[in-house]
Amino acid sequence: MNGGRVRGLPGLFRWTTSLRLRLVAVFALVALTAAVAVSGIAYWLNRDAVLTRAQNSTLNDFRDSLQRDAASLPAEPTCLSLNTAADRIGGPDTYQVVLIDTTPDNQPCAAASDRDVFTVDDVPRSLQRAVNTVHKDGDYHLHWERISLQGHPYLVAGARIKGDGPTGYMLKSLDAERKDLNSLAWSLGIATLLALIGAALLAQAAGSAVLRPVRRLGEAAQRLGEGHLDTRLKVSGTDELAEMSRTFNNAAEALESRVEELSARESASRRFVADMSHELRTPLTAITAVTDVLEDEAEALDPMIAPAVRLVVSETRRLNELVETLMEVTRFDAGTAKLRVDEVDVADMIYACMDARAWVDSVELDAPRGVLATLDPRRLDVIMANLIGNALKHGGSPVRVALRREGSQIVIAVSDHGPGIPEDVLPHVFDRFFKADASRARSEGSGLGLSIALENAHIHGGDITAGNSPEGGAVFTLRLPVRPSEGDGADEYDAAGGPAGEAI
Structure with missing residues (x-):
């Protein structure tokens, strides 16, 4: 499970950094922003229009009914007359009404068209204070508020008849308007979603049109980098x-x-x-x-x-x-250098290389016998002669050669105890004709030895690396396969091979 998630991360990363995905995201974000803004403006404009229309219609009707029915009451109406007027003004199909006044016996009376729906206790205190406030013109004005009772929206309004007339309050349900606004909100939400989907499809189409040439350019650049220099793109248009x-x-x-x-x-x-x-x-x-x-x-x-x-x-x-070395270089460059392989004891080969050059007393050899490998003895001799000779010439005593087998490879490390290789020289030690001390142009070496050693390692399918030991001194590590692959030219004899007796 964990491995699957780890393998999926590169694909996810490519998607999150994809230009196509970013283009779709930008299109979608712009479309979403525009759609939300337009829908929000349309919703609030329609909401204001719907509520204002319903509110004005109800308030005008309540004002007219209050002036027509409540103003005709006597100066000191009874509760019965107030109830009769409240029933005439309010109703279940319009709005509920509460009329408040003082009876002839100075008792307050609150007559409601439906006490189960609307009483004076439902009127906000702030609205009651506003209704009972006398304005500068000496009149009482009609005031209103929008409130919520038990989760439902209502319009509540109140006014007082001139003089000592009764005070009337009205409660109008806005559920119908809320349902209309909810339907409008759903419609606008669906329109926004459709706009978002359309923008994504449009971005996908635009991305395909724009990115297709870019993808072709990337593929052509990759082919060009692989060496297909005749790669060309078809040009159409002037953009x-x-x-x-x-x-x-x-x-x-x-x-x-x-x-x-x-x-x-x-x-x-x-x-x-x-x-x-x-x-x-x-x-x-x-x-x-x-x-x-x-x-x-x-x-x-x-x-x-x-x-x-x-x-x-x-x-x-x-x-x-030097002439033999140059001929060897030309064979490597031309790809004509071949291997003449044989199964040998690598420790014996290293000892023979050191013995032929009288290095046995100068080099510490840690090479267990019995490590067999199929390789070209002459080329191994050239490699070891160059690595050990380089350590003796430029390193410090003692020089040590260690042999070990790691799986399907043999590893030979040649180390010395000299000053080591400067960091700026390390990347160039295998370059042809490179010498660390440029002032010593007329030195014994040609600057080709390590390069030839590396080429001989490569033809076996191996490699040589150079570095510095933590204890001091340089370390050259040769890695060769125990058996070269078929593509390495095994079992073919290179008749023009260079000398095996001297280091190059």
Whole structure:
């Protein structure tokens, strides 16, 4: 259950950040705001009109009835006459009435058209005070309020007849008007919902029309990034989206032209390096033969000449190694480097590499026997020679080589106790011709050793990483599969392989 929820989060995140969803949300929000505002204004205008019409009609009728029926009462009416007048003025189909006055025997009388519905106790105190207030013109005015009794809306009004006439109060139910207003509110709510749905559909249609070219542009950009430089967009129209597509096509065309130009230059450079390496091998073969003879006769030469002879021999060997390295690089660049694999004991291979270069006494080896792997022995020798040679040359003693197996991989760590690799150098240690000390351009190394080691690891399907140990010193970690995959060119022999006897 938890795993399903976690897997669903990326999809939910994409939806919440989708431009289409945001466009629909904006359209819906604008439509909702407009619909609510219009519906609210329409409701309040209709509410005011309905209540005002019902209120004015009722108040005018109550005023006329009060003047017609209550004003005809005697100066000191009896309760019976007040009840008769209240029955004439009020009724169940119109409104209920209460008439208040003092009888001839000075007793207050409150005559109601229906005491079960309306009594003087239902009249708000504030309305009673307003009705009994004499205004500046010496008259009593008609006053009214809207109240709620037991959850139902009512209009209550009151007025006093001039002089010592009775005071009348009226109660009118507004349930019918409330039902009409509720129906109006429901109608406006449904209209708002329909407007919201329409806005969402309109936003969906507009989003599809707008985002379809954007989606095509994204897909084209992805294909372009995958290397399909001939990708182009169909341009139609003259709007901003068409202009964007036209700009993309121009950029793709310029990129394709530039990549073709760079590819041609790179191919020419590779051919130049390969041709030069092959051309140098013939004279180097002759020079090497001569230097071998000179080296054999070095002891018999004049002491003044012997140092020069040894220098020539050393530089000739270095030049020969450099040419072989360049040829190896061209094979990697051309994709023609192949593996000649065999099942070997990795510990024996590492010891043989160290023994051939007289490094056994300089390196601590922690490599248990019996760790078997199918790999190219020559290329493993090249990798280890470069990693161990680099640690001896640039690191600090002791240099340690540790071998272990992790699942389907073998891991070989070469560490030293030197100053380590500067942080700004770490990203470039495997770059070709890179040297940490740029002032030492004329150093023994060519700057290709670690690059060649990494390429040899890659052709096995492995990798090499560089870092610094917490205890100090650099650590290079080689990871190789126990058995290379079929795509790595296993069991094919690279006849033009470089020398295995020296570090590159």
